[in-house]
Amino acid sequence: MTGIGGRAAVVGIGATEFSKDSRRSELKLAAQAVRAALADAGLRPADVDGLVTFTMDTNTEAAVARELGIPQLRFFSRIHYGGGAACATVQQAALAIAAGVAEVVVCYRAFNERSGHRFGQFSTALASAPTSSGVDASWSYPMGLGTPGAQVAMVARRYMHVTGATSEDFGRVAVADRRHAATNPKAFFYGRPITLAEHQASRWITEPLHLLDCCQESDGGVAVVVTSAERARDLAQPPVLVRAAAQGSGPDQFVMTSYYRDALTGLPEMGIVANQLWAQAGITAQDVDVAVLYDHFTPFVLMQLEELGFCPRGEARHFVADGGIEIDGRLPVNPHGGQLGEAYIHGMNGIAEGVRQVRGTAVNQVARVEHVLVTAGTGVPTSGLVLGR
Amino acid sequence: MTVDILGRAGQVRAAGECAPRSARDPVNQPMINNWVEALGDANPIYTSEAAARAAGHPGVVAPPAMIQVWTMAGLHGRRAADDPLQIMTALLDEAGFTSVVATNCEQTYHRYLRVGEHLRMTTALEDVTGPKRTALGDGWFVTTRNVWYSGEEPVAEMRFRVLKFAPGPAAAPAGADAVRPVVSRDTAFFWEGTAAGELRIQRCGACGTLRHPPGPMCPSCGADDPGYVLASGRGTVFSYVVHHHPPVPGRTVPFVVALVELEEGVRMLGGLVGVDPGEVRIGMAVEAALTRVDDGLTLPDWRPAR
Ligand SMILES: [Zn+2]
Numbered sequence: 006m007t008g009i010g011g012r013a014a015v016v017g018i019g020a021t022e023f024s025k026d027s028r029r030s031e032l033k034l035a036a037q038a039v040r041a042a043l044a045d046a047g048l049r050p051a052d053v054d055g056l057v058t059f060t061m062d063t064n065t066e067a068a069v070a071r072e073l074g075i076p077q078l079r080f081f082s083r084i085h086y087g088g089g090a091a092c093a094t095v096q097q098a099a100l101a102i103a104a105g106v107a108e109v110v111v112c113y114r115a116f117n118e119r120s121g122h123r124f125g126q127f128s129t130a131l132a133s134a135p136t137s138s139g140v141d142a143s144w145s146y147p148m149g150l151g152t153p154g155a156q157v158a159m160v161a162r163r164y165m166h167v168t169g170a171t172s173e174d175f176g177r178v179a180v181a182d183r184r185h186a187a188t189n190p191k192a193f194f195y196g197r198p199i200t201l202a203e204h205q206a207s208r209w210i211t212e213p214l215h216l217l218d219c220c221q222e223s224d225g226g227v228a229v230v231v232t233s234a235e236r237a238r239d240l241a242q243p244p245v246l247v248r249a250a251a252q253g254s255g256p257d258q259f260v261m262t263s264y265y266r267d268a269l270t271g272l273p274e275m276g277i278v279a280n281q282l283w284a285q286a287g288i289t290a291q292d293v294d295v296a297v298l299y300d301h302f303t304p305f306v307l308m309q310l311e312e313l314g315f316c317p318r319g320e321a322r323h324f325v326a327d328g329g330i331e332i333d334g335r336l337p338v339n340p341h342g343g344q345l346g347e348a349y350i351h352g353m354n355g356i357a358e359g360v361r362q363v364r365g366t367a368v369n370q371v372a373r374v375e376h377v378l379v380t381a382g383t384g385v386p387t388s389g390l391v392l393g394r
Numbered sequence: 395m396t397v398d399i400l401g402r403a404g405q406v407r408a409a410g411e412c413a414p415r416s417a418r419d420p421v422n423q424p425m426i427n428n429w430v431e432a433l434g435d436a437n438p439i440y441t442s443e444a445a446a447r448a449a450g451h452p453g454v455v456a457p458p459a460m461i462q463v464w465t466m467a468g469l470h471g472r473r474a475a476d477d478p479l480q481i482m483t484a485l486l487d488e489a490g491f492t493s494v495v496a497t498n499c500e501q502t503y504h505r506y507l508r509v510g511e512h513l514r515m516t517t518a519l520e521d522v523t524g525p526k527r528t529a530l531g532d533g534w535f536v537t538t539r540n541v542w543y544s545g546e547e548p549v550a551e552m553r554f555r556v557l558k559f560a561p562g563p564a565a566a567p568a569g570a571d572a573v574r575p576v577v578s579r580d581t582a583f584f585w586e587g588t589a590a591g592e593l594r595i596q597r598c599g600a601c602g603t604l605r606h607p608p609g610p611m612c613p614s615c616g617a618d619d620p621g622y623v624l625a626s627g628r629g630t631v632f633s634y635v636v637h638h639h640p641p642v643p644g645r646t647v648p649f650v651v652a653l654v655e656l657e658e659g660v661r662m663l664g665g666l667v668g669v670d671p672g673e674v675r676i677g678m679a680v681e682a683a684l685t686r687v688d689d690g691l692t693l694p695d696w697r698p699a700r
Contacts, residue, residue: 127642129573136576143575144607147693148663149642150651151573155635159653163633166676209648212636212671257613264653265606265661269633 010285013099014237014244015392017046017230018357023193023348026120027224035064035115036072038226043073046230047241048109053230055080055110057097059090059351062114069113080107086260087124088299088382089274091352092390096250098231108232114353115226123222127151138260145262153301154219155211156261157384161304162213163269167319172213174322175303176204179217179345181330182300186342189368193221194346218303220344227353229360245363248376248393249285253277254386261384270319272305272312275380278389279313286391288376290314293391295362295371296336297355297379300343305383310336313378332369340369352381359392397489399534403482403522412476414514414543417464421456421511429460455506461542461550464507465515478519479556482536486558491533498537498555504548511544520553527668527697533559560670572644572687580610583622588692593625593682595660606660627682628699629656636671644687650674654696668697 019041021027021034043050050073056066057080066081080101084090091114098110118124132146133139145151150159164170183199186192199217207216237244255273257266266273283289290313298309307321315336316324324330330338341347341358348354359377361367381388419425423441430440438445439455446454456464467473473480483494507513517540524534535557542550577585587594596608600617611618634652641647652666652674666674667683679699686692 126640129643132573133576139576140578140581141607143577143581145663147573147575147691148651148665148695149573149637149645149649150635150663151642152637152640155637155651158635159633159651162635163653163676166633209636209638211638212648262663264633264663269653 008285009096009099009103009247010249010287011246012234013102013231013247014234015095015229015247015356015360016232016237016240016242016244017042017044017048018228018360019043019045020191020227020350020354020357021115021225023191023223023225023350023354024119025193025222025224027117031115031117031121032064032068032072034117034224034226035062035069035113035228038115038228039069039073039111039113042111042228042230045242048230050075052109053111054078055098055101055107057082057084057094057110057112059083059087059094059114060085061087061090061351062116064113064115080110084388086382086385086387088301088351089385089387091299091356091381091388092250092379093252093381093388095229095231095247095356095390096252096388099247099250102231102233108236110231111228112231112353113226113228114351116351117224118349119222119224121224125152125154125219125222141259141262150262152211153261154214157302157304158211158214159264160269160384161302164304164308165213167268167270168322169319170304170307170322172205172215173201174307174325175213175218176201176215177325178300178303178306178330179204181325182339182343182345185332185340185369186346189342189347191368192342192347193223194342214302214304220301220349223348223350225348225350225354227350227357229353229356243364245360245392246394247390249282249391250388251278251281251285252386252388253281258386260386263384270308272308272383274385274387275309275312275383275389278380278387282378282389282391286376286393288391293336293376293378294374295340295359295377296338297341297359297377298338298343299352299355299380299383299387300339300345301349301382303345306338309380309383313380332371337371340367340371355379356390359390363392363394397485399485399489399522399524402485403519406478406481407519407521409476409478411516411518411541412478413474414516415465415467415474417513417515418468419464421464421507421509421513423454423509425463426454426456426460426509429457429463451506452508454509456509458503458506458550459501461501461503461552464513465542478517479536479538479554482519482522483558486534486536491558491560493530493559493561495530495557495559496554497535497557498553500553502551504550507544507549513549514543516541516543527700528557528559530557531559531561532668533557572691574691581608584608585692587622588684588694591684593627593684593694594622595625595656595658596620597623604658604660606662623658625656625658625682629654629662629680629696631666631674631676631678631680632661633676634666634674636674652680652696654680662694665693665695666697667695
């Protein structure tokens, strides 16, 4: 074990309900999620001295601290690249705690991503920013490629061509997620499983992606509380150690449009994350008991299984078709239903599920969980966690 | 394509004029009266004996532009089996070019027609060319020549051209609401190139490495004074998508966006136009088709290689 592994722990998780219309401000969602997470941990707002979120979050650390009555902050930080930030917020917290600059750090993400600004729409504003991001986007948006679904579809088409994967292979990921969500009362799609035939019959978004290959747009907030492993032992919940936390950005990296690398069939930024995670935690992919894989679009779940080393390149479709990602499979994936089934809270609800699986309190609990892998947004500079006892 | 369009066109052309079609009625005053009224043509030589004589005619004459009227087949009329346009239309329908639009009509009048003349019309196939890529879709131009006779005397001729086409996807671009690129000092050469009708690829001034998308510093050697080369405009589809939802400004769904691997070795995104989305394949040969949106923007689109 090297670096930050095991020195910090997640001691509290909190969330609002997940919906299509929260009927409240994003700041209120953030404040409610943070308060719930602190209550779960048995901590008070006055114990908090650090806040971390995504650059995309619309709620400043100062505003959240003000609503919670947090009297002083000693550490605040934000991570870029959309959903790629999720696990890196916990890494920021663990780094601050390991360095002694903060003691209790809350990571949060809250938005009205369905009733307010919808990420699935074509955003002309994103493509006109006078920044390097705007210049990058100018190689795709003016050509008509500017929704997350279309950006992923371009990679998915190539992946199908090279590996022989089919739309049905993508669909099996959605079916598994929705089956898991169907027994999760917190999931938006609670009680609403789908069949592969329904996936195939759902309308095109951007070929080769059907509607049911795409995660839902959601309203909601999630927060997690991180503190030192020592302090964690005295708190309300059994500590969930941050065994590893890593970021990764790959060669010739773009945000959602890394189309100019030699191959279009991998996620090298996730490979960079994985190598660090296994090294920090002192484990290999074979030691992972549950994986919470970022699933905004189904093809990237197959590609993650390969990139993370759960199966050889090009063989994820067989891994999935053989039942590998079911609750009782070789690698239970997204027992809460994932972002396809529970809610799309930019990966933060996946971290909360990882914590529950280690605690043993998940609604679809996997037996004998030692190590949970959680990944953040794919197709972008990203991050990952290994959580454990 | 199993239909031998050019071979059949050669036979039809060699057969020359088809059997003549006789006018249903002779050139007559009531029809002239209807026509000049409908078109608002007040020239009195078409309706007044006196005016016609004053203009040097022996009597009332028919408006020359009415020539097609005299040999129209009528509401329930059918073209003859040997009519060359009928033959080519059926052949192209069979080959999938099911839509039609008239593109040219040139008429030549040898003299005025007088009331009482009884006309006949023949049709000959002049030319068939294609397949051509057009804004409407791929199609064939069919040119016929009609001659009207009074007795044995040719009195008028018409060259008539139609486009028989397979309706393609709307050639998606791009209007006032088109998404405009953010142009930096590093990327201006590319957009200036498309506006000038050139597809430019950044080339390192020091080590010669080609690069797209371009940037200010060569990742291979660190040099920071790049130039560019002109792309041949040829490439193959490396990957592609067919976009249906949600709406995209300046585009009509469904439309195709392709990631093209240029023969120079770099990849470039662009719209793929002039092709049915269902026909696109990875590996398909394409060529650059710069699409001018307006003075400020020309997009690097692609189309199937000819
Ligand atoms: Zn160089």
